[in-house]
Amino acid sequence: MHGRNAGAKIGTALAGALLLATGGEAEAQAGERGGVSVAGTWELTMHNEDRSFTWNVTFEQDGEILSGFAESGGRILPLDGRLSGSTITFDVTIEGTHDDPLRFTGDVDVDGGSAAGIMDPAAGAYPEALMSWVAERTDPRIEAPPARRTRAAGRPSI
Helix, strand or coil: CHHHHHHHHHHHHHHHHHHHHHHHHHHHHHHHHCCCCCCEEEEEEEECCCCEEEEEEEEEEECCEEEEEEEECCEEEEEEEEEECCEEEEEECCCCCCCCCEEEEEEECCCCCEEEEEEECCCCCCHHHCEEEEEEECCCCCCCCCCCECCCCCCECC
């Protein structure tokens, strides 16, 4: 009976190690894919108690680094920022009207199709000027094709 329990313990330990190894591999693959992507075009609506504004925003993404532009009232406004995990932060510069950029912070859904947060137009100087924002992706995401597999090795072809 002691031998049978030892075998069960070893089997359980091996199963746990396999699960950890597989989970670690899946996490590494997710990291290689870059996690959440916001690259593309979004419709972003800012609102407070008195008013709302809607902009079309286009993000380009290189890892965690974001760049792009927002379109507002016929003007093209440059933006730059960062996506760390699902937390997004970006600044929109309105030249000639604001000394400080508009700071957007928020969270992106895991599927990368929607986001929400707070816009601070004055770097914290005027808390009453904070606005909530929500955004929805308006362009279809293009998924990368799956890696081709060779029959012999079962590994991706290059």
